[in-house]
Amino acid sequence: GVSDKYQNPRDLADVVASNFPRVNYIEKVEVAGPGFINFYLDKNWLVEEMRRVIEKAEKYGQRNVLEGKSYLLEHTSPNPQTTIMLGHLRNNFLGMAVSRILELLGAVVVKDCVLNDRGVHLCRALWGYLVFARKGGPLSKEELLGFKEVTIAQLEEAVANFDWRDLITQWDSDSSTWYIPEDLELKPDHANLIWYVLGSRAYKSFETVKADVNEILIAWEEDEKKVCDLWEMLLSWSERGYAETYARIGSVHDWVWRESEHYKQGKKIVDDGLKKGVFRKSEGALVTDLSDFGLPDTVVEKSDGTALYITQDLALTKLKMEKFPSDLYIWVVGAEQKLYFKQLFSVAEQLGFGGKSDFLHLDYALINFKGGKKMSTRRGDVVIADKVLDNLREKAESIIRNSDSLRLVGEEISEAAESIAVGAAKYSLLKYNRDKSVNFDIEESLSLEGNSGPYLQYTYARCKSVLRKGLSKSSEGNKPGLLTTQVWGNLEGGLLGIEEENLLCTFYKFPEIVDSAGRNYSPHLICNYLFDLAQKYNLFYNCCPIIEADTEELKNLRFAFTAATAQILENGLKLLGIEALEKM
Numbered sequence: 358g359v360s361d362k363y364q365n366p367r368d369l370a371d372v373v374a375s376n377f378p379r380v381n382y383i384e385k386v387e388v389a390g391p392g393f394i395n396f397y398l399d400k401n402w403l404v405e406e407m408r409r410v411i412e413k414a415e416k417y418g419q420r421n422v423l424e425g426k427s428y429l430l431e432h433t434s435p436n437p438q439t440t441i442m443l444g445h446l447r448n449n450f451l452g453m454a455v456s457r458i459l460e461l462l463g464a465v466v467v468k469d470c471v472l473n474d475r476g477v478h479l480c481r482a483l484w485g486y487l488v489f490a491r492k493g494g495p496l497s498k499e500e501l502l503g504f505k506e507v508t509i510a511q512l513e514e515a516v517a518n519f520d521w522r523d524l525i526t527q528w529d530s531d532s533s534t535w536y537i538p539e540d541l542e543l544k545p546d547h548a549n550l551i552w553y554v555l556g557s558r559a560y561k562s563f564e565t566v567k568a569d570v571n572e573i574l575i576a577w578e579e580d581e582k583k584v585c586d587l588w589e590m591l592l593s594w595s596e597r598g599y600a601e602t603y604a605r606i607g608s609v610h611d612w613v614w615r616e617s618e619h620y621k622q623g624k625k626i627v628d629d630g631l632k633k634g635v636f637r638k639s640e641g642a643l644v645t646d647l648s649d650f651g652l653p654d655t656v657v658e659k660s661d662g663t664a665l666y667i668t669q670d671l672a673l674t675k676l677k678m679e680k681f682p683s684d685l686y687i688w689v690v691g692a693e694q695k696l697y698f699k700q701l702f703s704v705a706e707q708l709g710f711g712g713k714s715d716f717l718h719l720d721y722a723l724i725n726f727k728g729g730k731k732m733s734t735r736r737g738d739v740v741i742a743d744k745v746l747d748n749l750r751e752k753a754e755s756i757i758r759n760s761d762s763l764r765l766v767g768e769e770i771s772e773a774a775e776s777i778a779v780g781a782a783k784y785s786l787l788k789y790n791r792d793k794s795v796n797f798d799i800e801e802s803l804s805l806e807g808n809s810g811p812y813l814q815y816t817y818a819r820c821k822s823v824l825r826k827g828l829s830k831s832s833e834g835n836k837p838g839l840l841t842t843q844v845w846g847n848l849e850g851g852l853l854g855i856e857e858e859n860l861l862c863t864f865y866k867f868p869e870i871v872d873s874a875g876r877n878y879s880p881h882l883i884c885n886y887l888f889d890l891a892q893k894y895n896l897f898y899n900c901c902p903i904i905e906a907d908t909e910e911l912k913n914l915r916f917a918f919t920a921a922t923a924q925i926l927e928n929g930l931k932l933l934g935i936e937a938l939e940k941m
Contacts, residue, residue, distance in 0.1 A: 365391070365392070366391055366392030367388065367391055367392045369392065370388045370392040370393070370394050371388050373394060374386045374387065374388050374394055381399065381402055382398060382399055382402040382403075383396055383397065383398065383399060384397040384398060384399040384400070385397045398862060400853065400858075400861070403861040403862065403864070403865060404861065406861075406864055406865040407861060407864050407917055407918070407921045408917075410864055410867075410920075410921040410924050410925060411917065411920050411921055411924060414924060415924075415927070415928060415931075417867065417868070417924060417925065417928055418461060418867050418868050418871045418925075418928050418929075418932075419461050419462075419463075419868075420461075420462055420463065420868055420871070420872055421462070421463035422462050422463060422872060422875075423459060423462040423463040423464035423875065424463035424464075425463070426459075426463070426464040426465070426684045426685075427464065427465045427466075427467075427681075427682070427683045427684050428456075428459055428464055428465070428466045428467070428683055428684065428685050428686075428687060429466075429467050429469060429677055429681045429683045429685075429686045429687065430452060430455065430456055430459075430466055430467070430468050430469070430687040430689065430719075431452075431468075431469050431470060431471065431686075431687065431688050431689060431690075432448055432449060432451070432452025432453065432456075432468060432470065432689040433445055433448050433449040433452060433470055433608060433610070433689075434470040434471040434472070434473065435599070436473050436478060436479075437472055437473065437474050437479070437549075437591075437592055437595040437596070437599075438478060438479050438481075438482035438549055438552075438553045438591065438595065439482075439546070439549060439550050439553050439739075440544075440546040440547055440549065440550045440595075440598065440739075440741055440742075440743075441546070441599060441602050441741070441742040441743070442739045442740060442741060442742055443724060443726070443739075443740040443741075443742055443745055443797065444691075444723070444724050445742060446606070446724075446742050446745075446782060446786060447721055447724045447786045447795065448689050448690070448691070448721065449606060449608050450606075450782075450783045450786050450787050450880075450933075450934065451689055451719070451721055451786075451787065451791065451880065452468065452689040452719075453468075453607070453608055453609070453934050454783075454787055454880035454883075454932060454933050454934060455687075455689070455719065455875075455878050455880060456468055457931070457932045457933075457934065458871060458874050458875045458880065458883070458932055459875055461871060461875075461932065462871070462872065462875045467611045467612060467681055467683070468609055468610055468611050468612075469610060469611060469612040469613070469614060469677070469681075470610045470612075470613055470614070471613075471614045471616060471673065472613055472614065472615045472616060472617075473616050474588075474592055474615055474616055474617045475577070475616050475617045475620055476574070476616075477570060477571070477574055478553075478557075479588065479591075480570045480571075480573040480574045480577065481553060481556035481557050481560050481570055482549060482552045482553040482556055482591060483552075483556075483573055483584070483587055483588060483591065484521060484556045484559075484560070484566065484569055484570050484573055485551075485552035485553060485554075485555045485556025485557070485559070486535070486552040486556075486587070486591060487521055487524040487525055487528060487535075487587070488515055488516065488519070488521075488524065488555075488556070488559075489501065489515065489551070489552060489555050489556075490535045490536045490551075490552060491524070491534065491535055491536075492534050492535065492536060493534075494515070495511070495514060495515035496511065496515065496555075498536070498540070498541060501536070501541065501551055502541060502543075502551075504551045504554055504555055505554070507555060507558075509558075509562060512555070512558060512559050512562060512563075513562075513563070515559075516559055516563055516565065516566055521569045521572070521573065525583050525584065525587060526583065528583075528587065529583045529586065536548075538594060544598050544601065544743060545593075545594035545595065545597045545598040546594065546595050546597075546598025546599055546602075547598065547741065547743070548594065549591055549594055549595055549598070550739075550741075552591070556570075602742060602743055605743075605746065605775075605779065606746075606779055606782075606783075606934070607779075607934050612680075612681075614673060614676070614677075616669060616673075619669070619672050619673060619676060620664065620669050620672070622672040622675075622676075623664050623668035623669045623670075623671055623672040624658075624664060624668070626668070626671050626672055626675065626708065627643055627657050627658050627664075627668055627671075629708075630657070630704075630707075630708055631643060633708070635704065635707045635708055636657055636658075640660065641660030642656050642658060642659050642660045643656070643657050643658040644656050644657065645657060645700065645703075645704055645707075647700060647703050647704070650699070650703040652696070652699055652700055652703060653696075653700075655667060655697075655700050657671075657704075666697075667697070667700065667701055667704070670701055671701070671704060671705060671708065671710075674686070674701070674705050674710055674716075675705075675710055678710055678711060678715075684715075685715065685716075685717055686711075686715060686716050686717070687716075687717045687719050687878075688716075688717070688718050688719065689719045689721070690718060690719075690720065691720060691721060691722075691723070692720040692721060692722050692723075692792065693723075694718070694720070695718065695720055698716075698718035698720075699718075701716075702716040702718075717878075719791070719878050720791065720792075721791040721792070722791065722792055722793055722794040722795070723794050723795075724786065724794070724795045724796075724797060725794075725795075725796055725797065726740060726796065726797050726798075745782065745797075745799075746778050746779065746782060747778075748799060749777075749778035749779075749781050749782060749799060749802065749803065750774050750775050750777075750778035751774075752778075752799065752800075752803055753773075753774040753775075753777040753778050753781070753803060753811070754770055754771065754774035756803060756805070757770050757773060757774060757777075757941075758770065760805075762805075763815075763941050764940070764941075765940060765941065769940065773938055773940070773941060776814070776935075776936040776938055777803070777810070777811050777814060777938075777941075779935070779936070780810035780811065780813075780814055780930075780935040780936060781802040781803050781809060781810045781811055782802065782810075783810060783933055783934055783935050784802070784809055784810030784813070784884060784933065784935060785797060785798075785801070785802040785809070785810070787880045787881060787884055787933055788808060788881055788884040788885070788888075789881055790879065790881050791878075791879065791881070808884075808888050810933075810935055812888070812891060813887050813888065813891050813926060813929075813930060813935070814930070814935070814936070814937065814938045814941060815941050816891040816894060816895060816922075816926060817923055817926040817927060817930070817937045817938065818938050818939060818940055818941035819895075819898065820894070820919045820920070820922050820923035820926070821923055821939050821940070822940070823898075823903055823904070823916075823919045824916065824919055824920060824923065826904055827903070827904055827912070827916050827919075854900070854901060856893070856896055856897040856900050856901055857897060857901065857914075857915075857918060859893045859896075859897070860890075860893050860894060860897055860918050860921075860922065863886075863889065863890050863893055864890075864921055864922075864925065866886065867886065867925050867928070867929070870882055870883055870886045871883065871932070874932075880932070880933060883929050883932055883933060884933065886929065887925075887926060887929045887930070890922060890925060890926065890929075891922075891926065894918075894919075894922040897918060901915060902915075903915040903916065903919060
């Protein structure tokens with residue numbers, strides 16, 4: 358309620374308005390109605406901010422609010438025996454965008470990932486390769502390429518009457534009798550998906566296969582050369598294939614942790630934790646005691662001495678903190694792992710690695726194709742990231758060739774189509790809040806009129822086209838948008854229309870949006886802002902003649918609006934990892 362000192366809200370509003378500090382960006386403060394306070398931004402300040410956009414260029418939006426801060430951010434750690442799927446793209450785009458935003462705000466960000474290169478999952482792929490990739494073996498090349506359609510009966514026939522040790526000995530003596538990715542005309546990691554899916558289905562269906570896979574795991578742990586050689590070959594295929602995809606989407610890992618190099622260190626951590634009383638014995642297993650954190654307990658070592666994921670992740674967390682001392686350690690991992698990370702961080706605190714405030718689980722919701730169902734790698738029900746990007750590129754190229762408004766020729770078409778495809782995928786997966794599930798729609802992601810990456814790219818290209826035309830028609834040859842003091846200051850007499858005022862009242866918000874996106878790890882805030890800016894510019898473009906403006910002064914001012922819009926679009930798209938196309 359209103360204090361007894363004031364008769365009504367209007368009286369209080371009058372006091373607030375009359376005592377509001379005089380700042381250069383506020384023209385006036387007025388009270389309206391029963392007690393509303395209206396703040397009017399100063400037009401001269403807004404225009405000066407537009408000048409700053411143009412003068413600072415690619416540095417506009419940069420703030421050193423995180424200067425001196427360091428982050429270790431883990432993103433995109435797909436299992437190396439399969440391939441990169443659509444779901445991994447949301448992880449990748451989120452992790453890379455957050456990294457760029459934090460860096461623009463002055464932080465040092467090291468991007469790492471974990472190569473889960475050991476365990477039963479990998480041994481299923483090794484077994485699958487030995488059995489199914491044999492030339493003249495149980496499955497033809499065509500059946501391998503259509504691996505999702507292989508029946509249980511075919512699997513049963515394939516697993517009968519052989520010994521995996523005989524097969525690996527044959528492979529070791531003459532590997533040319535086994536298919537390699539080039540024989541199947543497949544990207545290396547796409548080929549690995551075949552062996553993993555078929556091996557996983559057989560492992561689930563037949564006890565004899567389970568026994569074989571466990572024997573392979575033991576042989577690998579005992580450094581049996583033939584098994585290790587096969588393991589290294591499949592991993593090299595994966596690494597080569599993943600590198601192609603990462604290059605395509607502009608992804609970077611500064612450091613790669615290999616589980617095979619540190620997984621044994623988790624055992625010592627568990628032993629030390631038991632001595633400290635952090636862990637306790639329960640039915641032969643070792644479990645946590647997280648009652649003080651309000652969390653359910655979890656097993657860190659099975660009764661047979663087998664380690665679990667959390668065992669290895671505790672070792673890895675300790676290694677991360679030793680090698681990369683940071684103010685914050687970030688894990689970009691799906692929301693289904695929320696409880697797991699709460700448990701991991703709490704145990705790390707109990708062990709004295711660091712406080713929970715040193716760690717952040719940057720979670721995100723599931724992603725599916727529109728109208729689709731949850732995907733399963735083991736069944737082969739996956740949407741391969743490369744194929745999504747290929748589909749987007751083909752559709753983008755078709756749109757360009759059949760559009761009257763897109764004027765590209767020759768190699769420009771294929772180059773632009775690839776940039777549009779990647780931009781469409783990134784924007785579609787970044788424009789939603791992290792906690793919102795996404796139903797990915799290819800047609801919607803490529804729309805030139807909706808809330809999409811191509812719409813922003815097209816708006817940027819439109820701005821650059823206007824500026825090129827203005828430059829060619831400028832008698833003095835000056836760069837459009839770099840205006841004289843007289844022009845910047847002359848804002849009287851209705852020089853600014855409503856469309857221009859709307860743009861001015863949007864430009865200055867960009868640094869604030871970047872700051873907020875960084876503090877909240879939320880790139881979607883930048884997406885929302887850029888879409889709003891593009892809509893306002895296109896309305897301005899359609900309503901306000903630029904090159905044909907009534908006066909030279911007005912033309913130059915409108916060039917400035919165009920130049921500022923282009924610069925902010927370019928800066929914002931760069932943070933999202935999307936190329937700003939000069940021509941479309």
